[in-house]
Amino acid sequence: MSKQRVLGHDEERYRRYRAQLAPGTPLREGLERIRAGHTGALVVLGTNKVVEQISTGGFIVDTDFTATALRELAKMDGGIVVSTDLGTIISAGVHFTPSGELPTIETGTRHRTADRIALQSNIPVVTVSASMSTIALFMSGLRYPIESSEQIFVRAEQALAALSRYRDRLDAVTRELSGLEINRLVTVGDLVKAVQPLAMVRRLDEELQGYVEALGVDGRLLQLQLFELTSGIDQLATLLEIDYRPDDRSDFNLDVLRHLPTGDLLDLQTVATAIGLPGDLDHHLESRGYRLVSQTAQMGTAMAGTLLDHFGSLQAMFGASRDDLASVPGVDKAQALAIRDGLARLSEQIGR
Numbered sequence: 063m064s065k066q067r068v069l070g071h072d073e074e075r076y077r078r079y080r081a082q083l084a085p086g087t088p089l090r091e092g093l094e095r096i097r098a099g100h101t102g103a104l105v106v107l108g109t110n111k112v113v114e115q116i117s118t119g120g121f122i123v124d125t126d127f128t129a130t131a132l133r134e135l136a137k138m139d140g141g142i143v144v145s146t147d148l149g150t151i152i153s154a155g156v157h158f159t160p161s162g163e164l165p166t167i168e169t170g171t172r173h174r175t176a177d178r179i180a181l182q183s184n185i186p187v188v189t190v191s192a193s194m195s196t197i198a199l200f201m202s203g204l205r206y207p208i209e210s211s212e213q214i215f216v217r218a219e220q221a222l223a224a225l226s227r228y229r230d231r232l233d234a235v236t237r238e239l240s241g242l243e244i245n246r247l248v249t250v251g252d253l254v255k256a257v258q259p260l261a262m263v264r265r266l267d268e269e270l271q272g273y274v275e276a277l278g279v280d281g282r283l284l285q286l287q288l289f290e291l292t293s294g295i296d297q298l299a300t301l302l303e304i305d306y307r308p309d310d311r312s313d314f315n316l317d318v319l320r321h322l323p324t325g326d327l328l329d330l331q332t333v334a335t336a337i338g339l340p341g342d343l344d345h346h347l348e349s350r351g352y353r354l355v356s357q358t359a360q361m362g363t364a365m366a367g368t369l370l371d372h373f374g375s376l377q378a379m380f381g382a383s384r385d386d387l388a389s390v391p392g393v394d395k396a397q398a399l400a401i402r403d404g405l406a407r408l409s410e411q412i413g414r
């Protein structure tokens with residue numbers, strides 16, 4: 063989506079402007095009208111001392127921002143300055159004279175100027191190309207294409223299909239993991255096989271969130287689909303962290319995988335060592351049982367912890383009767399029955 067990966071402050075800033083340029087916003091509507099009219103535009107998205115210094119000519123407009131006003135003013139030669147909150151059109155027909163020494167790889171005069179204004183003033187500039195019919199955002203020496211919803215949908219659909227496949231795989235491997243946990247047969251390799259699709263789901267979710275933001279009003283359906291496909295993911299990650307946190311590692315978490323290159327994420331051993339587990343994939347691991355207990359009986363981790371402490375292990379809980387369960391402080395008879403039924407269902411599912 064962007065020419066280059068942006069990080070930290072720049073990323074946050076880019077995301078803010080991308081949202082203000084998303085379909086449905088007055089700014090985007092104005093730019094789309096200019097594009098449709100093939101006139102082209104250069105709009106400085108804010109003002110400061112530098113912008114004032116490099117502005118010559120033009121005239122003060124000082125009117126509320128509307129898509130129609132932007133489109134009309136873009137018919138004139140020169141650029142437009144809007145207020146930082148994008149609520150007011152300050153001036154139009156402005157000729158900008160940023161330093162010619164500033165580096166830019168743009169060729170046309172409109173786009174070279176836009177790139178340099180953004181660099182010199184640190185204020186983003188958006189352009190509509192008359193010859194190419196494209197919209198671009200210039201920020202901190204980078205050019206970000208503002209794509210049409212159709213262009214974004216093509217990539218979003220591919221990412222969504224991949225996400226759906228990884229989600230199915232994640233659900234299948236966590237079911238397998240449950241069986242192995244109950245039978246105390248989990249190895250590092252088994253855990254990593256669950257962690258891998260989990261990390262991929264999170265990665266694709268992040269990518270798709272970007273598309274949702276860029277799509278604005280056109281992204282609502284995608285947002286709903288995404289919400290459905292990623293439900294319970296963060297909770298699953300937290301529970302796996304609790305279940306497999308080594309005794310000596312209070313900082314154990316799966317977040318490191320967010321930054322692992324995708325190629326590395328496909329390698330079981332690399333993933334194991336990245337999250338701080340032994341590199342020997344056959345190494346035996348013991349689950350603390352929080353995920354199974356809390357998900358089976360639909361309860362919070364605190365209650366699951368109380369039950370696991372009381373019975374001593376996940377396996378011991380399977381042998382507990384309803385009365386045994388109801389004798390645990392904080393568990394009433396109805397809850398005990400629900401837990402008992404949940405564990406029985408799980409036993410059946412895994413053919414224990």
Ligand SMILES: Nc1ncnc2c1ncn2[C@@H]1O[C@H](COP(=O)(O)OP(=O)(O)OP(=O)(O)O)[C@@H](O)[C@H]1O
Binds near residue numbers: 138
């Ligand atoms: N320094 C400047 N200040 C304000 N506007 C400018 C400046 N330089 C160019 N423009 C605007 O850009 C228009 C010319 O664009 P030109 O075709 O040379 O550039 P371009 O980057 O190839 O743009 P496009 O893709 O729209 O053709 C001018 O008519 C003017 O409106």
